[in-house]
Amino acid sequence: MDPASLQKQRRISIFRNWISLGGLIVAGGSMFAFLLLFILDALAPVSNPYVGILAYLIAPGFLVTGLSMIAAGLFIERGQLKKQSPGSSIPLLIVDLSRRRDRRNLILLSSAALIFMVMTAVGSYRSYHFTESVxxxxxxxxxxxxxxxxxxxxxxxxxxxxxxxxxxxxxxxxxxxxxxxxxxxxxxxxxxxxxxxxxxxxxxRPAQETCEQCHWPKKFVGNIDRTYRHYLSDTNNTPFEVRLLLKVGGGDPTHGPVGGIHWHMNVGNKVEYIASDEQRQVIPWVRITDSQGVVTEYKTAKFKSDPKDVVRTMDCMDCHNRPAHSYQTPNDAIELAMSLGQIDATIPNIKKESVKVLTKKYDGEKEALQNIATVLVEKYPNDARIRSAVDAVQKIYCNNFFPDMKANWKVYPNDIGHKNWPGCFRCHDGDHTTADGKKNIKANDCNACHIILAQGSGDELEQLDSKGHEFKHPGGDYADMKCNDCHTGGD
Ligand code: HEC
Ligand code: HEC
Ligand code: HEC
Ligand code: HEC
Ligand code: HEC
Ligand code: HEC
Known part of the structure; x- marks a missing residue:
């Protein structure tokens, strides 16, 4: 054989090894799969997470494996050729652009490489987006x-x-x-x-880098007028509403008066605290540094400093900790469904019964849904209105109770108010005082954060008072206890 054809044969033969061939099949197959899945994903009206996983994580993984196998095979084969005939020259790739065949091959090869690179770029861009997707x-x-x-x-x-x-x-x-x-x-x-x-x-990640990308903390919100609709747990499900004017305020003097609830977010103030439990429900120490640099420290009598204490700077998440995952309490969810007419509020005792059936302990969703239906239907055997009530209670269960993950309102406190969890009263409870005992964090002043415009039911709701009514608690006087000592959201 003349040296030229020997070289040619050798060049081909180094591709002929099982590892490279295997790699070629894997790479080819995954490329085909990627293309197919890519088209499927692009054409589908709603993206399916599994197509995404296959297309942008698994197929590229196989492609890389295939390509590595081809390279590994070549490398090993070359080593063996070298061993078999030492001395002989290992085929070099000689490209001679004056030859037509070489020019054609070069163009083919570079177009293939270009297509591959574009697809890899698109693929990795899509992979990046995919792993970020909802x-x-x-x-x-x-x-x-x-x-x-x-x-x-x-x-x-x-x-x-x-x-x-x-x-x-x-x-x-x-x-x-x-x-x-x-x-x-x-x-x-x-x-x-x-x-x-x-x-x-x-x-x-701190709120400045997430929430504040969309919500401008300096924005002046002013007062928010909000009505909280309740039904008592009596025979008539007596309605009880509270209409509050929440003084949300703002934190920047160029946009409105600084004050109100968002005062904590005043760009000049820094509020820091130490929590003594994992879920930050007990806060015995608070420090504020105002815009003039004056530092005020508040603590409760129980507070003992510990070198392990972590000082956290208060941000949006210390009040709005459930902006996206609010597990409604059984009480709130049933009341909402009643106010929307999904549960007929004229069915006697329905508030009490629905909350009771929701808060029972169940092993799984199936058992819960079945039990909700049987218990309620048995309680109201001749009442046609119970059908839609059952549907509503079951829907509430599905949207707020997750026995498979043991997730429900009880394990995820909501820090925005003070009725079912300590919330604002973690600091605003009157027990936080300065060392000289002269000053405490605004507390026990029910008009500090909101005023009650109206409360009760029927005509009472028309008697608006711009100075704020005193709270008339429906269950009688609540003495000096904290709201969440009695209110737990259900149970
Ligand atoms: C990508 C933008 C974006 C990010 C990030 C974001 N939000 Fe929002 N937020 C919105 C939009 C949009 C709304 C709905 C506005 C509307 O429809 O009135 C909203 C509404 C709200 C509301 C009012 C809810 C209500 O009941 O009306 C609060 C409170 C809020 N966001 C807090 C937060 C907090 C806290 C974070 C950080 C954990 C956050 N947001 C992160 C865009 C964002
Ligand atoms: C001290 C607690 C607290 C902090 C800290 C706080 N907020 Fe609020 N925010 C409230 C309360 C209370 C309301 C009234 C609405 C409610 O009760 O749900 C409110 C209302 C809002 C609203 C709704 C306004 C509307 O028009 O409906 C937005 C948006 C909001 N906050 C965003 C933020 C962002 C963003 C941050 C962080 C920069 C933040 N809040 C920090 C307590 C707080
Ligand atoms: C508006 C901002 C926002 C969005 C959007 C959001 N989350 Fe959250 N998420 C939070 C905040 C705030 C917490 C509570 C953090 C805390 O208490 O430390 C949280 C908590 C969680 C938790 C902890 C368990 C729990 O229930 O509190 C998981 C898991 C989670 N989010 C997953 C997701 C997933 C999945 C998505 C999209 C489907 C998502 N989040 C969308 C803000 C958000
Ligand atoms: C980590 C502790 C902490 C928590 C939690 C907290 N606050 Fe405060 N708040 C403070 C401190 C400290 C001050 C300033 C007290 C002072 O020195 O006057 C303050 C002041 C205020 C003021 C008065 C602002 C002004 O105009 O002077 C309002 C209103 C207020 N808080 C509302 C709330 C509401 C509503 C919540 C719950 C959603 C809440 N706070 C939760 C620590 C806290
Ligand atoms: C530190 C601020 C602050 C103080 C002080 C405060 N509240 Fe509130 N209160 C709030 C906030 C914030 C909400 C709204 C919670 C929400 O949006 O879920 C609220 C909600 C309420 C509600 C409606 C709850 C519901 O679900 O119907 C009542 C009633 C109420 N407060 C009564 C009182 C009474 C009575 C006092 C005095 C003992 C008081 N508040 C003191 C911040 C405060
Ligand atoms: C001593 C226990 C106790 C304390 C403390 C207490 N409540 Fe109540 N609350 C009750 C009882 C009992 C009812 C009547 C429940 C019913 O009929 O469904 C009730 C009913 C209510 C209702 C209307 C019905 C409902 O289920 O929501 C509201 C709103 C309310 N309380 C708010 C508050 C607030 C705000 C505080 C704190 C300022 C507070 N309560 C403190 C025991 C208490």
Whole structure:
């Protein structure tokens, strides 16, 4: 054989090894699968998280494996050729542009490489977006994220992507999230995740970099007029409403008076605190630094400093900790359904019975839904109105109770008010005083944060008082106890 054809044969033969051939099949197959899935994903009206996982995570993974196999095979084969005939020259790739065949091959090769690079770029861009998408975060591992995904869909943030609050912009947090994400995927596969997922989330990104990307903290909100509709647990389900004027205010003098609830967010003030429990429900120490740099420290009698104490700067999440995942209390959910007419408020005792059936302990969703139906139908055997009530109670259960993850209102406190959880009263309870005992955090003044414009039912609701009514508690006087000593949301 003449040297030229020998070289040619050798060049071909180094591609002829099992590893490279295998790699070629894997790479070709995954490329085809990627193309198919890509088209499927692009054409589908709603994206499906599984198509996404296959197309943007698994197929590219196989493609890379295939390509690495081809390269590894070549490398090994070359080594062996060298061993078999030492001395002989290992075929070099000689491109001679004066030859027509070489020119044609070069063009073919570079077009293929270009197409491949574009597809890789599109693929990795889509992979990046995919792992940031609501489908990936919320739906890919059904059971685990179902509570958060369901509550999110019913929140004012249903159109905000999970990653905008949980990751935020920038490469550093993206990488951080992906590393913790890998750990989570592993935990899901091994079933070692915690149930319920505990909060507050450690290392949640500060609100300045998430919430404040959309909400401008300087914005002056002013007063919000909000009505809280309730029904008592008596035979007539007596309505009881409270119409509050919440003094949300603002935190920046160029946009309105500084004061009110958002005063904490005054750009000049810094409020810091130490919580003595994991869920930040007990706050024995608070410090404010105002715009002039004056520092005031408040603490409760029980507070003892500990080197392990973590000082946290207050931000949006210390009040709005459930902006996207609000697990409604049975009490609130039933009252809402009653006020919307989904549960007929003229059915005697229906408030009490519905809350009772919702708060019973169940092993799973199926058992719960069945039990809700049988118990209510048995209680009201001849009442046609109970059908829609059963539907409403079952729907409330599905949207707010997640026995598979042990998630419900009880394990996720909401810090915005003070009725069912300590909330604002974690600091505004009168027990937080300065060292000299002269000053305490605004407390026991029921008009500090809101005024009661009207309360009660029927005509009483028309008697508006711009100075604020004194609260007439429906269950009689509540003495000096905290609201959440009695109110737990159900149970
Ligand atoms: C508007 C911002 C926002 C959006 C959008 C959002 N979250 Fe959250 N999420 C939060 C906050 C705030 C918390 C509570 C953090 C805490 O208490 O430490 C939280 C808590 C969680 C928790 C902890 C368990 C729990 O129920 O509190 C999980 C898991 C979670 N989110 C997943 C998701 C998923 C999945 C999505 C998208 C489907 C999503 N989040 C969308 C802000 C958001
Ligand atoms: C990507 C933008 C975006 C991000 C990030 C975001 N929000 Fe929102 N937020 C919205 C939109 C949009 C609304 C709904 C506005 C409307 O329809 O009135 C909203 C509404 C709200 C409301 C009013 C809810 C109500 O009951 O009316 C609060 C409170 C709020 N967001 C707090 C937060 C907090 C706290 C965070 C951070 C954890 C956050 N938001 C992050 C866009 C965002
Ligand atoms: C001290 C607690 C507290 C802090 C801190 C706080 N808020 Fe609020 N915010 C409230 C309360 C209370 C309301 C009244 C509405 C309610 O009760 O749900 C409110 C209302 C709002 C609203 C609704 C306004 C509307 O027009 O409906 C938005 C949006 C909002 N806050 C965003 C934020 C953002 C963003 C931050 C962080 C920069 C923040 N809040 C910090 C307590 C707080
Ligand atoms: C971490 C502790 C803490 C929490 C939680 C907290 N606050 Fe405050 N708040 C303070 C401190 C400290 C001050 C300033 C007290 C002072 O020195 O006058 C303050 C002041 C206020 C003021 C008076 C602002 C002014 O105009 O002077 C209002 C109104 C207020 N808070 C409402 C609320 C509401 C509503 C909540 C719950 C949604 C809440 N706070 C939760 C610590 C807290
Ligand atoms: C530190 C601020 C603050 C103080 C002080 C305060 N409240 Fe409130 N209160 C709130 C906020 C914020 C809400 C709204 C919670 C929400 O939007 O869910 C609220 C809600 C309420 C509601 C309606 C709750 C419901 O679900 O119907 C009543 C009633 C009420 N407060 C009574 C009182 C009484 C009585 C006092 C005096 C003992 C008081 N508040 C003191 C901040 C405060
Ligand atoms: C000593 C226990 C106790 C304390 C403390 C207490 N309540 Fe109540 N509350 C009750 C009882 C009992 C009822 C009647 C429940 C019913 O008929 O459904 C009630 C009813 C209510 C209702 C109307 C019905 C409902 O279920 O929501 C509101 C609103 C309310 N309380 C708000 C408050 C607020 C705000 C505070 C704190 C300022 C407070 N309560 C403190 C025991 C208490």
């Amino acid at each position: 489908e990936f975060c919320g739906q890919a591992c059904h059971t685990v994220m179902r509570p958060e995904f369901t509550t999110y869909l019913h929140s004012p943030h249903a159109r905000v992507a999970c990653s905008q609050c949980h990751i935020g912009p920038g490469a550093a947090w993206y990488v951080k999230a992906k590393i913790s994400g890998l750990h989570q995927v592993y935990a899901v596969m091994r079933h070692t995740y915690e149930m319920p997922i505990s909060t507050p989330i450690k290392n949640l």
